[in-house]
Amino acid sequence: MKKSHLSFLGLACGLFLIPSIASAAGAKAKTAQVTQAQLDTILQRLDTVEQENRSLKQQVLELQQKSAQVPVVSPAVRDEAKAAAAQQVTPLEKRVAAVEEAQEDYGYGVGFKTGYSESPYGMPGGYMFGAYLNYRLLTQEDGVPYGDIGGEVLIADVQGNSKVTGACLYCMLSSTKASTWLQTLELEPTVQYHMDLHSLGANSPALTALKPYILAGPGIYISMMSNPVVASSGQPGAGFRHTDADLQPGFQAGLGMKYSLSAVQVPAIQKILNRISIGAEWRNTILANGEGFNAYMGEIQFGF
Numbered sequence: 156m157k158k159s160h161l162s163f164l165g166l167a168c169g170l171f172l173i174p175s176i177a178s179a180a181g182a183k184a185k186t187a188q189v190t191q192a193q194l195d196t197i198l199q200r201l202d203t204v205e206q207e208n209r210s211l212k213q214q215v216l217e218l219q220q221k222s223a224q225v226p227v228v229s230p231a232v233r234d235e236a237k238a239a240a241a242q243q244v245t246p247l248e249k250r251v252a253a254v255e256e257a258q259e260d261y262g263y264g265v266g267f268k269t270g271y272s273e274s275p276y277g278m279p280g281g282y283m284f285g286a287y288l289n290y291r292l293l294t295q296e297d298g299v300p301y302g303d304i305g306g307e308v309l310i311a312d313v314q315g316n317s318k319v320t321g322a323c324l325y326c327m328l329s330s331t332k333a334s335t336w337l338q339t340l341e342l343e344p345t346v347q348y349h350m351d352l353h354s355l356g357a358n359s360p361a362l363t364a365l366k367p368y369i370l371a372g373p374g375i376y377i378s379m380m381s382n383p384v385v386a387s388s389g390q391p392g393a394g395f396r397h398t399d400a401d402l403q404p405g406f407q408a409g410l411g412m413k414y415s416l417s418a419v420q421v422p423a424i425q426k427i428l429n430r431i432s433i434g435a436e437w438r439n440t441i442l443a444n445g446e447g448f449n450a451y452m453g454e455i456q457f458g459f
Contacts, residue, residue, distance in 0.1 A: 263291075265286070266286070266287055268285050268287065274313060274315035274337050275446035278391050285312065285341070289347070292346075313340075323335050323382035335381050337380045340379075341374060341376055342375040343438075344374070346370065349367075350367050367410070367412050378403070379400045406441050411437070416433070430458045432455070434456070
């Protein structure tokens with residue numbers, strides 16, 4: 156082949172390869188540009204992460220400094236704080252319980268008294284029993300200091316023991332001694348002041364369940380003697396009227412103590428126990444004619 160033909164062929168090949176070479180060079184340059192952009196993005200993200208890391212380190216340092224300034228609380232101090240908080244909550248719970256109880260408590264009470272009572276006119280005393288109804292008239296909210304005031308009506312019977320005497324009417328007529336007895340019916344309305352020990356500072360349930368009280372009021376007393384005594388020589392029953400029955404007005408005063416069974420914790424019957432109280436009482440009675448006697452009673456009350 157001639158030299159001129161080879162030159163021509165080489166020139167043609169060169170012209171054909173120039174676009175391919177140019178295209179490859181452009182693609183390589185484009186690839187280099189993309190890689191540089193990605194690298195810049197990565198560097199920016201690393202810079203952001205580094206800034207956030209420095210910020211977190213600063214926050215951690217500040218928290219460590221603050222925690223070093225906070226005093227360490229010992230378990231004993233923590234327990235005292237819990238106890239103080241419990242004491243603050245307890246009065247509120249008691250107040251709520253008192254409100255709930257007051258909503259169910261209508262202030263009425265019925266009960267029974269029994270015990271021993273002396274008899275007037277120097278006659279032997281005997282077994283006494285009675286029933287009563289009371290109602291709470293005034294409370295501390297009404298201005299009564301350290302307690303409440305209630306009214307009570309008691310109907311009772313004293314079955315006096317018999318006494319052998321020669322001064323009765325039958326004895327005088329038959330010149331013999333005979334046994335006579337005296338029975339007394341009592342109607343006694345009283346006003347009572349019940350003291351609330353909790354308002355005086357008592358916190359123990361055993362103490363707050365106790366309610367001492369005083370009472371006073373008039374009364375009507377009907378005495379019945381089996382054999383009226385006619386002699387006035389100091390014999391038993393000598394001051395009694397010369398009839399079978401004697402009606403006398405009188406006055407009585409006394410002291411008592413009630414104990415609420417609400418202090419006894421039996422969940423199964425707690426609502427029943429909350430309504431029941433037991434107690435003891437002493438009364439002194441003076442009749443209009445000067446006769447007097449004492450009574451000693453136990454009692455049980457059901458509240459409503």
